[in-house]
Amino acid sequence: xxxxxxxxxxxxxxxDEDARTVIPAxxxxxxxxxxxxxxxxxxxxxxxxxxxxxxxxxxxRGRVTRASRPPDHREFxxxxxxxxxxxxxxxxxxxxxxxxxxxxxxxxxxxSATIQPRRIEIDPA
Amino acid sequence: xxxxxxxxxxxxxxxxxxxxxxxxxxxxxxxxxxxYPPVNVTxxxxxxIFVEVMCPGADKGTLELTVAGDTLTIKGERKPEEGVxxxxxxxxxxxxxxxxRTMRLGDRIDTDAVQATYAHGILLVQLARVxxxxxxxxxxxx
Numbered sequence: 001x002x003x004x005x006x007x008x009x010x011x012x013x014x015x016d017e018d019a020r021t022v023i024p025a026x027x028x029x030x031x032x033x034x035x036x037x038x039x040x041x042x043x044x045x046x047x048x049x050x051x052x053x054x055x056x057x058x059x060x061r062g063r064v065t066r067a068s069r070p071p072d073h074r075e076f077x078x079x080x081x082x083x084x085x086x087x088x089x090x091x092x093x094x095x096x097x098x099x100x101x102x103x104x105x106x107x108x109x110x111x112s113a114t115i116q117p118r119r120i121e122i123d124p125a
Numbered sequence: 126x127x128x129x130x131x132x133x134x135x136x137x138x139x140x141x142x143x144x145x146x147x148x149x150x151x152x153x154x155x156x157x158x159x160x161y162p163p164v165n166v167t168x169x170x171x172x173x174i175f176v177e178v179m180c181p182g183a184d185k186g187t188l189e190l191t192v193a194g195d196t197l198t199i200k201g202e203r204k205p206e207e208g209v210x211x212x213x214x215x216x217x218x219x220x221x222x223x224x225x226r227t228m229r230l231g232d233r234i235d236t237d238a239v240q241a242t243y244a245h246g247i248l249l250v251q252l253a254r255v256x257x258x259x260x261x262x263x264x265x266x267x
Contacts, residue, residue, distance in 0.1 A: 103246015
């Protein structure tokens with residue numbers, strides 16, 4: 001199994017306290033039942049991802065671990081990710097779900113039950 | 126600045142161009158090449174070559190690696206969301222679709238010693254150079 005382009009015998013990885021932070025490329029789409037946010041966050045392991053809500057703010061934050069040695073030929077550099085979304089008042093923050101797979105974060109934000117079409121039971125007279 | 130006798134404005138322009146290129150190389154957020162996906166390549170002293178490919182969300186079933194001579198080819202596809210009409214999108218920034226990237230690594234590759242893993246959206250390929258033929262002394266018969 002390849003383990004990475006690191007110095008043989010040297011220090012393998014470093015935690016990037018000083019890593020730059022970028023805004024991830026993101027798709028947002030709306031369906032009948034809610035919104036879905038999809039963000040590219042390559043290099044982020046699930047345990048280094050944070051999704052939080054505070055008031056009407058939904059924040060995603062992902063930290064990357066990079067190789068200790070710069071590559072000979074570089075076309076990309078991993079950076080930490082951060083982005084904040086503003087939740088509209090028609091969503092239900094309590095039912096937000098998030099999943100991270102292959103460096104892609106997927107968040108579903110359901111609309112409040114009060115916004116969705118609902119059949120009203122008629123009380124017997 | 127004193128002008129050299131063979132001073133040429135074009136030389137100055139070229140120098141400026143070089144300086145700018147260096148500047149952009151240092152600000153490495155923008156890929157140096159527009160090809161997708163971007164790659165990082167590292168050669169180790171013990172003859173290994175590591176190629177890191179940044180391709181988050183690639184459908185694992187579509188990822189394909191081919192090695193021939195000194196050339197590595199990476200194919201894959203990022204499939205768009207199924208059943209979501211374009212009009213449903215409020216924001217759309219992620220590149221989608223099939224991709225192919227071919228690169229020459231400068232050394233002949235041992236096709237039997239290629240390994241690859243795909244983790245957190247980064248494809249890591251480990252390759253080994255074919256060892257150089259060692260010089261052999263030929264005895265001359267009388």
